[in-house]
Amino acid sequence: xxxxxxxxxxxxxxxxxxxxxxxxxxxxxxxxxxxxxxxxxxxxxxxxxxxxxxxxxxxxxxxxxxxxxxxxxxxxxxxxxxxxxxxxxxxxxxxxxxxxxxxxxxxxxxxxxxxxxxxxxxxxxxxxxxxxxxxxxxxxxxxxxxxxxxxxxxxxxxxxxxxxxxxxxxxxxxxxxxxxxxxxxxxxxxxxxxxxxxxxxxxxxxxxxxxxxxxxxxxxxxxxxxxxxxxxxxxxxxxxxxxxxxxxxxxxxxxxxxxxxxxxxxxxxxxxxxxxxxxxxxxxxxxxxxxxxxxxxxxxxxxxxxxxxxxxxxxxxxxxxxxxxxxxxxxxxxxxxxxxxxxxxxxxxxxxxxxxxxxxxxxxxxxxxxxxxxxxxxxxxxxxxxxxxxxxxxxxxxxxxxxxxxxxxxxxxxxxxxxxxxxxxxxxxxxxxxxxxxx
Numbered sequence: 001x002x003x004x005x006x007x008x009x010x011x012x013x014x015x016x017x018x019x020x021x022x023x024x025x026x027x028x029x030x031x032x033x034x035x036x037x038x039x040x041x042x043x044x045x046x047x048x049x050x051x052x053x054x055x056x057x058x059x060x061x062x063x064x065x066x067x068x069x070x071x072x073x074x075x076x077x078x079x080x081x082x083x084x085x086x087x088x089x090x091x092x093x094x095x096x097x098x099x100x101x102x103x104x105x106x107x108x109x110x111x112x113x114x115x116x117x118x119x120x121x122x123x124x125x126x127x128x129x130x131x132x133x134x135x136x137x138x139x140x141x142x143x144x145x146x147x148x149x150x151x152x153x154x155x156x157x158x159x160x161x162x163x164x165x166x167x168x169x170x171x172x173x174x175x176x177x178x179x180x181x182x183x184x185x186x187x188x189x190x191x192x193x194x195x196x197x198x199x200x201x202x203x204x205x206x207x208x209x210x211x212x213x214x215x216x217x218x219x220x221x222x223x224x225x226x227x228x229x230x231x232x233x234x235x236x237x238x239x240x241x242x243x244x245x246x247x248x249x250x251x252x253x254x255x256x257x258x259x260x261x262x263x264x265x266x267x268x269x270x271x272x273x274x275x276x277x278x279x280x281x282x283x284x285x286x287x288x289x290x291x292x293x294x295x296x297x298x299x300x301x302x303x304x305x306x307x308x309x310x311x312x313x314x315x316x317x318x319x320x321x322x323x324x325x326x327x328x329x330x331x332x333x334x335x336x337x338x339x340x341x342x343x344x345x346x347x348x349x350x351x352x353x354x355x356x357x358x359x360x361x362x363x364x365x366x367x368x369x370x371x372x373x374x375x376x377x378x379x380x381x382x383x384x385x386x387x388x389x390x391x392x393x394x395x396x397x398x399x400x401x402x403x404x405x406x407x408x409x410x411x412x413x414x415x416x417x418x419x420x421x422x423x424x425x426x427x428x429x430x431x432x433x434x435x436x437x438x439x
Contacts, residue, residue, distance in 0.1 A: 020212035022162040029163035033170030045109040060388040066129030067384025070376035073133020078372030082231035096131035098202025100124040105195035137372035144359030145217040156356035157298025164291025171284040217364040235370035246374025254383015297352025313349030317411040321404035360424040363436035
């Protein structure tokens, strides 16, 4: 990426934000991907049932509960970041994310300790959800504030790139173990190995993040004495409209993301003659394309505007969700991949620009608090339950095409919001701050 060959001071700051700040998103999304891809393995161990779909739904319910904890985590870390700086908040985030991920590897299963197993498992997920509440939103603040105008779409979308790397690592790890070991090994040790790998990644990022520079916006605010003592209260009092907009943008993005990438292995494994390892390799390939190509769609929004690019993705989902999911029920692997690629393009049209679009909704002095609350509220209330809702729809209608109902309805609701959104792609941070100071 050209940002890594930075020449100007602004580009060098953006490069530091990408390398040090975004590294934590690799761990965050490795954890998310690991959870979703290991549902068929871990659900029967912690939530045993005579019907596999019941175990899966219980496991996805815990996933949704962990997402709800993101709201509290976002409020805590956002306020901490606005008062003490992004660096301190993000170092604490990665610490609190890594510990429960590693400890999960040592949890006893239901057959050993009974009801204590799902309770301990749920506790780990809630702690991880709390810490994740400050991770991605803090990374967005880092990237948006360090990038120059006209480049924010591209720079901010590198958060999607690094989150995609996390998904790729999770998918590739689970696919490799599923391919080269037995089902019994996966149930006994495979999932534990995956969690330990996540803990090692988190430790590496913790060491890296301690070298991360603070944002210029925070340092300038500190010099000028413009750091609010209660940034969360300021955000909720003065920026409620922007918080709601961020929640809707993030929540809709979560629905799209989980609907396209999170549920593909379940669809292929449950409804087609595709083996579990093949389904995971298809997902790994999709995640690789997603991670590499999404920054190009962020750059596209720098040129053509956030609104146009976001709406193109939403309109595409309205008309193409059902046909593409139907193609993925085909017997031919090539047709399945084609359907997946079309869904990916529509997803990237939205997720490429949306990171910058959300960050541009707030002034610097309360950006972390307001963004974290809005982003996590939307992710928790709308995005978090999306896999569970998709599973229920598929179960009720007995076809994976039913998952498109969620994508279509969400897109129809999102389009009017996107149409009315203000495009700030060419505004500097100073101009954005001045706009909010004028009221």
